[in-house]
Amino acid sequence: MRRSQLFAETLRQAPADADAPGYQFLLRGGFVQPLAAGIFTYLPLGMRVKEKVERIMREEMNAIGGQEVVMPVVHPAELWQETGRWYSIGPELARFTARGDRQMVLAMTHEEVIADLLRRQVQSYRQLPIMLYQIQTKFRDEPRARGGMIRAREFTMKDAYSADAGEEGLDRSYRDQYEAYFRIFRRAGIEPVVVGADVGIMGGSGADEFMAILPIGEDQILLCEACGYAANRQIATFRKPQPGAEQQASLEEVATPDAATIAELAAFLGIPESETAKATFFMAGDRFIFAVVRGDMEVNETKLANAVGAADLRPARPEELAGTGIVAGYASPIGVHGVTVVVDDLVAASPNLVAGANREGYHLRNTNYGRDYTADIVTDIASAYAGAPCPRCGEPMRMERAVEVGNIFKLGTRFTEPLGVTFLDEEGREKPIIMGSYGIGVDRLIGVVAEVHHDEKGLIWPESIAPFQVYLVGLDLDDEAVLAAADTLYTQLQARRVEVLYDDRHERAGVKFNDADLLGIPLRITVSRRTVAQAAAEVKRRSETATRLVPLEEVDEMLAAHAEAPVTVGNI
RNA sequence: CGGGGUGUGGCGCAGUUUGGUAGCGCGCCUGCUUUGGGAGCAGGAGGUCCCCGGUUCAAAUCCGGGCACCCCGACCA
Incomplete structure (x- = not known):
């Protein structure tokens, strides 16, 4: 290709709304052109990179027995209603009405369609296992697109789906994908770390995420260099400190004017934050959730949502505190009613914490779980933090920002059960197909490579995906x-x-x-x-x-x- | 959805405080010179100043209402 013919106008200055350096170079070099927030045109140079990334993905998917399909981008709403996700997913699922008042959705993922496909095509265990994949457009109406290609609304994804007769088969498919993913990422020039993850809206029994460590990453991950433990902060656990062993002392109200935060409270009383209890309030639908962690820790919303079995959690608004007996800034579970109380296991085990008195300007010394209050749920709801002791070996963990470039899920029967996707096994019994789902964001991967491989002058593509x-x-x-x-x-x-x-x-x-x-x-x-x-x-x-x-x-x-x-x- | 910021030619920006009919750099076009790390000179093209409404003799500028984009947070296979 002659440069004089190439449709690529390079810019000497980066557009002001691009912040990440790799993204700036993608714009300046004429690889992509934004149309709207999180929606991009691939120009010829970018297209060549994309094509090479996709070629690597095809090779590696084919190598583990994957067969390529292409599924529609527009789906009838009925399919999403059958699995319930029409109702459980919010506005990020783009919906529209087609001619004749038919409700449709834009594909944000394809589990429904693949399950429907399997339902129509598979009757016998003899047809299993099956590994299908596609490289297809997805649309998610993200509340906030950011980071250029890293978090787009319309994007291309390589998504693969496995269908197996049993758990052993799923384990094998999952392992194949896991290994193929490492080959794909390495060939594309990045070295991801794998972390255990929350299953989120996918449901299912387990998930791993492939993370590229980058300062612009939106996720936080905890890593133990001593033993290799790695987890998304959303689910990361840590070895909790030993609670104090002192005798329970008697409850005592103390005036703490203007000490509505833990920092102010600890300073006012001259005690460490670890000797206090922190109360936070959330809404899970109509349920009011009262969560308590030790004062020096933070509530982990993912853990909390999982603990109360909620799909969604949001901070409670001040007016929602009315009638619960809670006084914000001076709150504790003592004297509250009509709410679901969740107490972190460390708080439940720690004697004589200072907690709110539910009275403006007052706290209580020597609160003790069991004696002064109880909870609906006692479990781990504290967020892991940089330096937290590893849950396996106790060594301090590192916390890093990272971009999720791929994920793999053991879906089990999450979609096949509600959709009635069954097969007949060797004994003629009808069973639901066991599924897995495996995704890599193509554009995100390109964006990540651009962030990793550049200097002050521009991009430095790995040979494997250079235009x-x-x-x-x-x-x-x-x-x-x-x-x-x-x-x-x-x-x-x-x-x-x-x-x-x-x-x-x-x-x-x-x-x-x-x-x-x-x-x-x-x-x-x-x-x-x-x-x-x-x-x-x-x-x-x-x-x-x-x-x-x-x-x-x-x-x-x-x-x-x-x-x-x-x-x-x-x-x- | 909360907080903050920005919308002026293809890109980067000034002008807005104090209303007077739009400017700079880069890029683009033509000519001449130049030619190993973003050339020089000369000439030129290109703008509904985000949109709608209002105030005013007069609005990029003031007022009201929208919209878009960016950042932080919330959210997020």
């Missing part, structure tokens, strides 16, 4: 000998099936070199009056600063030899 393998810079092209040499090399490289972008524009050297750096193509080859005088071309790797001269007749041979590299797609 071109070679950026051929022609300088002094008004010199006929140089033009002929550059054109010849271009033709030779194309004949070798090397993907080459030939900068034949009438631009100055600086412009071309800077564009080459911005676009991040792995190899730059320069032909100029200077190099032609030595019958050579200058070769430079984007990832390195060194250049070297290679005789013109050897350049295409050199690249052909290079084609052996295992991770490479294409002919270089």
Whole structure:
């Protein structure tokens, strides 16, 4: 491809609304063009990257027995009503009315459709196992798209679904996907960490997330370097400190004016925050949830939601406290009524904590679980934190921000049961199919690679997904000998099936070199009056600063030899 | 959905406080010169100043109401 023909206008300055550096380069280089918040057009350069990422995914999915399908983006509402997600998922599920008042949804995921497909096609255990995948558009009306390609509303996902006759089969499919995922991410140039995850709206029995550690990540993960424990903060546990062993003392009200926060309270009384109890209030639908953790810890909303069996939790509004006996800022479970009380197990085990008196300006010393109050649920609802002791080995854990680039779920019968997706086993018994679901965000992966692989000048694509393998810079092209040499090399490289972008524009050297750096193509080859005088071309790797001269007749041979590299797609 | 910010030519911005009919840099077009790290000179094209309404002799600027986009939080396979 000649640069003069390529539809890619590079920008010297990044649009002001792009903050992440990798995303800025994707915009400046002409890889993608935003249409609206979280909705993008892929331009030719971006399309080439996307195509290569998808090719890797296809290869790895095919390698574990996956078969490709494409399912619709528009689904009838009835299917989503059958699984209940029509009702349980909020406005992020985009709904619209088609002709004749038919309710439709835009696919945010495809479990319903795949389950329906299996329901229609599978009758016998002899047809199982099945592994299907697609690379297809999804739409999620996210409350807030951000981070460029990392969190889009319309995006492309590689989603795979396994159908097995039993748990052992699911374990095997899950393991195959797990390993394929590592191969996909490594080939695309990132090294993810796998963390245990919450099953969220997917339901099912287990889930792992593939996380790319990045400061712009929206997720937080806890990692133990000593034993390898890794978990999303949403579900991460930690070894709780030993509660104090002192005797229970008698309850005592103490005036604590203007001490409505734990920090103020601890400072006022001259005690550590760990000797206090913190109360927070949530609504799970119509249920009022009163949650208590030790003062130095935070409530983990995911754990709390799971503890009370709620799909959704939101902070309670002040007016919702009316009639419960709760006084915000001075709250404790003592004297409250009509609410579901959930107490963290550490609080329940800790003697003589300072807690609110449910009276403006007063707290209680020496509150004790069991003696002074009880709870509907006592369990772990505290959030793990940086430095928290590992639940397995007790060593302090690291907390990192990360982007979820892939996830795998053991769905079990979450979708096949309500939809009646069954098969007959060897004994002629009807059983629900056991499913797994496995997703990778294609655009998000590209966005993550861009964030990981760049320098101050631009992108540095891994060879495996670079839009071109070679950026051929022609300088002094008004010199006929140089033009002929550059054109010849271009033709030779194309004949070798090397993907080459030939900068034949009438631009100055600086412009071309800077564009080459911005676009991040792995190899730059320069032909100029200077190099032609030595019958050579200058070769430079984007990832390195060194250049070297290679005789013109050897350049295409050199690249052909290079084609052996295992991770490479294409002919270089 | 709460808090904050921003909407002015393709991109980056000034102008808004104190109303007077739109400007700078980059990019783009033409010509000449230049030519290994974002050239110089000369000439030129390009803008419903986010939208609607109001105030005013006069609105990018003041007032009201929308919308869009960005950041933080909430939310999130």
